[in-house]
Amino acid sequence: MSADLNREDIAALLAKLGSADDAEVLSTARELNRQVKAAGVTWDALLAADTDRDDDTPSYKGSADDETVLVAPDADHGALSEADKAEARTLIDVIGAKPVSDTTRDELADYAADLLENRMEQMDLRYLRALKKRLDA
Secondary structure, eight states: OOOOEEHHHHHHHHHHTTOSOHHHHHHHHHHHHHHHHHHTOOHHHHHOOGGGOOTTSOEEEOOTTSOOEEEOOGGGGOBOOHHHHHHHHHHHHHHHTSOOOHHHHHHHHHHHHHHHTTOOBHHHHHHHHHHHHHHHO
16 A cells, blocks of 8 residues: 655655765665655656656645645556566666666666566556656657
């Protein structure tokens, strides 16, 4: 089950990343990452500009008077169809053939393992699509 991200809490944590105290920065970065993962969203989806959004990406709800919350759509956690799995395999191969960082290569290996073990979800596939789009730009 995904949790909601409180925009004000995330903004406060992001402000702490400018601290001169390295231990505080590291602790804050880990807390941010923990909250994003717990919410079931990717950093890519969280940071996407409105013009890059589609109906499946998380959206802000609330008003100036209400607490603003980032909500992860339930569709993020859906199982992949056979066609989706084939697309994910292709994306992993295509992205892996590009000049990408070692970190990205490690992520691709993790995605490939998740795919083999049927742990990959729709949000993972959307991330791979977005990554390929950025790399092709």
